[in-house]
Amino acid sequence: MMRVLFMGTPQFAVPSLELIHKNFNVVGVVTQPDKPAGRGKRLTPPPVKELAYRLNLNVYQPEKAGELFDILKGLELDCIVVVAYGKILPKSILDLPPYGVINLHASLLPRYRGAAPIQRALMAGEKVTGNTVMLVNERMDAGDILSQEEVIIGEEDNFYTLSERLSRQGADLLVRTLNLWFRGSLKPVPQKEEEATYAPPVQREEYKLCWKAEAESVRDRVRGLYPNVYTYFRGERLKLLKVSVVEGHGEPGEIIDDGDFIVACGYGAVQILELISPKGKRMKGEDFMRGYSPRKGELLK
Structure with missing residues (x-):
């Protein structure tokens, strides 16, 4: 069974970790450090960490990319899967696994590259969005596409409801794509740069x-x-x-x-x-x- 490292942080990434854990050998989970939350500013673990502990998976929360590289190089990885991790990965890490670093992004790339694709699609009044599974390169959300799937935006949708639906459908698309990728049945397709749009963080x-x-x-x-x-x-x-x-x-x-x-x-x-x-x-x-x-x-x- 393929040895997969999962990288993710918020609730959006939870369905992907659940499904990947059922289908592959998850050798570890990397997530962002705990952060203060609530009125009392108590240190609170991210949702992915909470799930990883329930699944008895090893959890790593490195502060710096150098620490992450030291952790990963000893894990004999086949693939790294990234879902809303929240940090850009350096080339040294991208080059580690033989099957590459694969990312689930909540838009139909090359549209809405960046940190806030769901918010920006809704704010723009879009009627259709979707998920993209792609190979990660050194540029933000610009890697070759492995698969895509459209998701209709309903009139009653808001950020919460659309995020939930995209996260569930994206998890399913991600696992189906990984199975095809590991079997050598997918050919990566370069993105059309002239069609790229961006979804910067909400200020x-x-x-x-x-x-x-x-x-x-x-x-x-x-x-x-x-x-x-x-x-x-x-x-x-x-x-x-x-x-x-x-x-x-x-x-x-x-x-x-x-x-x-x-x-x-x-x-x-x-x-x-x-x-x-x-x-x-x-x-x-x-x-x-x-x-x-x-x-x-x-x-x-």
Whole structure:
């Protein structure tokens, strides 16, 4: 059975590790170091580490690439599989396994190369995305493609739901691809550089909603950056979880209805269907209207 090292960190990588563990000999798991999380800033292990411990797998959390190379060179690897690990691998590591380093990326490459392909696809209003299994080279997400599979983006999808579906379907595609690759049944296909687009990391300031945008753009930002998009109501922060595009006009950010929670955008309007109140309570827009009594003409900023 092929000796595989798995590299991954967030929840997105968990289904892949589960399925690879069932099909191959996983000789170790490399993941990012534990990080402070929550109000108490307690050191918290990444989801991949928690699963690896439950599967009784050896876990490595190197701080530097040099440490990683020293670990890997003694493992007699056939292949390294990377799923959302979070760091660029140097050539010294890429050259180690005879079957190469294989990555699962949550887009149809060469579109949306980079750290945030799911968020950026949703924010752009895409109707279709997918998964790509590729050979890793020294350039970001630019290696030859081994397989791809489309995934439809539903109207109700947000970052959470789409990530979950892509991670499950991607895990299945990854294992099917590895079986073909190990049997010598796949020919890598170079990416078309002229079609490449990029998905840079989301910056903190992008979570603050700009009401001057068109209504469709506001909706897609709420979906893509779920559950972190926010605005201010009477000086207090509201997190917007779900909005729909409706007819209406007014000053950007203006509440334009006495009954439903409808807010004007740069063009068109959105109805806020679900949110997190200033007190941290998840609630429907209609309940917020009853509880906080926002007035028609008030502005969200």
